[in-house]
Amino acid sequence: MTSLSTPRALDEKRAFSVSSEKRALGEPRGRLRLHVSRPTKGTTVVKMNGEVDLGTAPRLWEMLDQRLHGSGTTVIVNLSELDFFGVTGIRALERAQLLADETGTDLFIFAGECRSARRLLGLCEGGCLKVL
CATH class of the missing domain: 1.20.5 (Single alpha-helices involved in coiled-coils or other helix-helix interfaces)
Structure with missing residues (x-):
């Protein structure tokens, strides 16, 4: 032995x-589909479907990193159509908020009906994330 x-x-x-x-x-565990729109000048909305977990959170971060280095003054992250939002997603959002602060961009998070996102964002309430 x-x-x-x-x-x-x-x-x-x-x-x-x-x-x-x-x-x-x-x-x-699941796929993550990201969609970017610009409803008004200076506003970018990042909407997603699928799951944000250990395997897909890096894609979310890359998308947010690109958008926060862009010329928009407001970025809204719409989590409402996700099936699952894990703790690694919170880390990506926290990093994005730090970058938004550095670049002078307003970053807002909308959880909508995604239960796992609402639960995790509720734990972060009063923290650095701006939840709509």
Whole structure:
């Protein structure tokens, strides 16, 4: 029987952990579809369908990062049509709020009827996120 204190056993354990993490990151539970519109001059709305989880949150962040570096003065993130919004989505929104503060952009979050988004945003109430 191999002891966990041997270097080889530790390497095997690390290899299993890393491959499990890569599998989890590479296989999102659901798809995320993003749609951007500009209803008025200076306003951008980012609307999405599907799920925001560990696998799809980086796409959300990339979209917000691009929009917050743009010329708009207001960005509204509409979560109302999501099936699921996970904790990693909150992290993406927090990063986006920090970037919005740096660029002088107003960032607003609309949870709508997405229960998981409303629940998580409720935990952030009074924090840095501006929830509509």
